[in-house]
Amino acid sequence: MLLWNLYFLIKFGLHFAGQLTISPLWNLGLFALLIATNPAAYQNKQLMKVLRYLVFTGPAIALLLHELGLVVSLALVDQIKALFGFSPDYLWELLKRTIQPWMLWGALLGFMIVRVLDRYIRISSWVGFGLVCILGIQALPFIQEQTQTNNTATVLEPQIQARENLSPAELLALGQVDFQKLRVARDQESQTKLRDNAYEGAGPGAVLAGFFERQRTIALAPFAPQASPDFDVIVLQICSLSWADLQYAKQSQHPAIRQADFVFENFNSATSYSGPAAIRLLRGKCGQTPHDALYSPANNSCMLFEQLRNVGFEVEMGLNHDGRFQDFSKLVKTNLGGRATELVAHDEVPAGVQAFDGSRVGRDGDYLRAWWNKRVQQSGPAVAYYYNSITLHDGNRLPNSNLNSLNSYPLRLERMLNDIQSVLGEIRRSERKALVVVVPEHGAGLTGEFGQLVGLRELPTPAITKVPVFGYWIAPGYTPANTGPVAVKQSVSYTALSELLVRWLAQTSDQQIKPSWPVLLSDLPATRLVSQQGNITVMESQGSYWIKAPGAAWKILGPVQTMAASN
Numbered sequence: 001m002l003l004w005n006l007y008f009l010i011k012f013g014l015h016f017a018g019q020l021t022i023s024p025l026w027n028l029g030l031f032a033l034l035i036a037t038n039p040a041a042y043q044n045k046q047l048m049k050v051l052r053y054l055v056f057t058g059p060a061i062a063l064l065l066h067e068l069g070l071v072v073s074l075a076l077v078d079q080i081k082a083l084f085g086f087s088p089d090y091l092w093e094l095l096k097r098t099i100q101p102w103m104l105w106g107a108l109l110g111f112m113i114v115r116v117l118d119r120y121i122r123i124s125s126w127v128g129f130g131l132v133c134i135l136g137i138q139a140l141p142f143i144q145e146q147t148q149t150n151n152t153a154t155v156l157e158p159q160i161q162a163r164e165n166l167s168p169a170e171l172l173a174l175g176q177v178d179f180q181k182l183r184v185a186r187d188q189e190s191q192t193k194l195r196d197n198a199y200e201g202a203g204p205g206a207v208l209a210g211f212f213e214r215q216r217t218i219a220l221a222p223f224a225p226q227a228s229p230d231f232d233v234i235v236l237q238i239c240s241l242s243w244a245d246l247q248y249a250k251q252s253q254h255p256a257i258r259q260a261d262f263v264f265e266n267f268n269s270a271t272s273y274s275g276p277a278a279i280r281l282l283r284g285k286c287g288q289t290p291h292d293a294l295y296s297p298a299n300n301s302c303m304l305f306e307q308l309r310n311v312g313f314e315v316e317m318g319l320n321h322d323g324r325f326q327d328f329s330k331l332v333k334t335n336l337g338g339r340a341t342e343l344v345a346h347d348e349v350p351a352g353v354q355a356f357d358g359s360r361v362g363r364d365g366d367y368l369r370a371w372w373n374k375r376v377q378q379s380g381p382a383v384a385y386y387y388n389s390i391t392l393h394d395g396n397r398l399p400n401s402n403l404n405s406l407n408s409y410p411l412r413l414e415r416m417l418n419d420i421q422s423v424l425g426e427i428r429r430s431e432r433k434a435l436v437v438v439v440p441e442h443g444a445g446l447t448g449e450f451g452q453l454v455g456l457r458e459l460p461t462p463a464i465t466k467v468p469v470f471g472y473w474i475a476p477g478y479t480p481a482n483t484g485p486v487a488v489k490q491s492v493s494y495t496a497l498s499e500l501l502v503r504w505l506a507q508t509s510d511q512q513i514k515p516s517w518p519v520l521l522s523d524l525p526a527t528r529l530v531s532q533q534g535n536i537t538v539m540e541s542q543g544s545y546w547i548k549a550p551g552a553a554w555k556i557l558g559p560v561q562t563m564a565a566s567n
């Protein structure tokens with residue numbers, strides 16, 4: 001019973017430290033079963049002991065994870081399956097991140113103390129007593145409420161649990177002082193503040209249903225160019241880069257971002273995985289669809305590149321990796337409309353990093369330059385190019401370097417941003433026209449968060465899905481403003497990007513030489529932050545971020561805040 005008592009005692013400690021909320025009934029149930037199967041009462045004590053561990057260890061761990069607020073989902077099983085494709089180096093790094101030395105020392109010390117105490121007092125009785133007390137404390141307010149008043153109907157959904165811990169990533173992104181200011185401001189906000197949705201106030205479940213209902217009806221205008229286009233549209237989709245990661249790596253002031261023409265400060269990638277991110281971007285000409293709908297065929301009018309093809313663009317694609325992981329290459333091709341020329345193979349250029357699964361990844365600068373050199377030799381006046389990079393993916397390492405993946409992230413990021421800048425220079429020197437947009441797939445989760453380990457992305461939290469989207473117009477005779485990028489502050493997603501393209505294409509050539517960015521970027525379709533990964537949803541509503549896992553109630557993740565690039 002020694003280890004089992006330790007299990008309960010550690011949970012008491014965590015409960016009173018505010019790290020988890022004990023579910024007394026479940027624990028009492030487990031405790032009673034353990035007492036009933038106490039090996040001392042049976043003939044074959046050793047066998048009983050082993051049997052007891054075999055039967056109860058799994059449920060005990062599941063209960064602990066549940067109480068810690070960790071979401072146990074089927075998506076987690078997928079994650080475990082994916083582990084088999086990882087290189088041994090990356091698996092070792094993940095293990096070291098998960099188990100810290102202090103945990104091992106703490107467990108050892110606890111075990112020794114319980115072992116000594118066990119000789120003098122009956123710890124089991126105290127554990128049982130403790131569980132009953134917690135049950136009593138938790139039931140008390142409920143009983144009081146029942147006896148005082150039960151005639152006020154509440155509009156909020158029941159079982160909503162507030163969470164006090166704030167995401168370190170969000171705190172980090174905003175800085176302590178601004179974060180406090182924002183909290184105070186929010187507390188003072190009046191209850192009657194304008195809502196952007198009629199469902200607001202009816203509980204998060206209704207808000208989410210209303211959101212998808214409204215997104216289904218969004219219909220952007222078709223592309224309608226004034227003349228046949230004479231410029232390229234270059235979309236660079238980057239894996240693993242969020243505003244929080246940018247802050248973490250101290251690169252938010254990198255010239256590649258500071259010198260952009262525009263930047264979306266509150267762009268939601270709506271997912272935390274690569275495949276869904278690519279699908280959402282490539283189908284961005286319609287409103288946001290629920291995660292389940294992503295893998296069924298899309299309406300043609302939703303397909304961004306298919307629509308560009310219809311107005312005279314040739315569609316090309318490029319990946320700086322083999323695209324085999326979770327059939328990514330095929331998925332991209334399908335969502336580009338089935339036909340896309342790939343001018344450069346990922347292994348045609350020098351390797352930039354060693355991938356998390358041991359495969360080869362081409363260096364972004366070399367890859368894009370190789371493509372551009374081939375592109376300028378083509379006769380077509382307009383190419384719509386989709387490029388995907390996994391340089392920043394967790395688990396990747398720089399070749400010939402001792403740095404682990406986490407520590408090499410800032411270097412990998414800086415090099416990628418430098419590479420992008422140098423390719424932009426190349427395009428400028430070629431005297432051609434191009435609209436270049438950088439759209440990260442999702443963040444890397446570098447800061448780790450409540451309920452999520454560093455580098456894992458099971459929960460699509462704002463620290464992971466709020467990504468820096470920025471773009472440039474390159475054309476002979478066009479000089480960007482020296483006042484820095486025009487910032488779009490409202491909460492947007494892929495539809496805003498598609499709408500910007502609609503507006504861009506609708507301009508005359510003369511207008512394109514002197515684009516009015518503030519006009520082009522004003523009143524783009526706003527999108528509430530709703531992010532999904534598998535069956536887990538994170539949503540913004542009433543000034544808070546909420547999370548919903550299957551079988552669990554909505555929980556508050558933390559207060560909403562903006563992550564400005566200027567920090």
Ligand SMILES: [Zn+2]
Nearest residue numbers: 239240274441
């Ligand atoms: Zn990705």
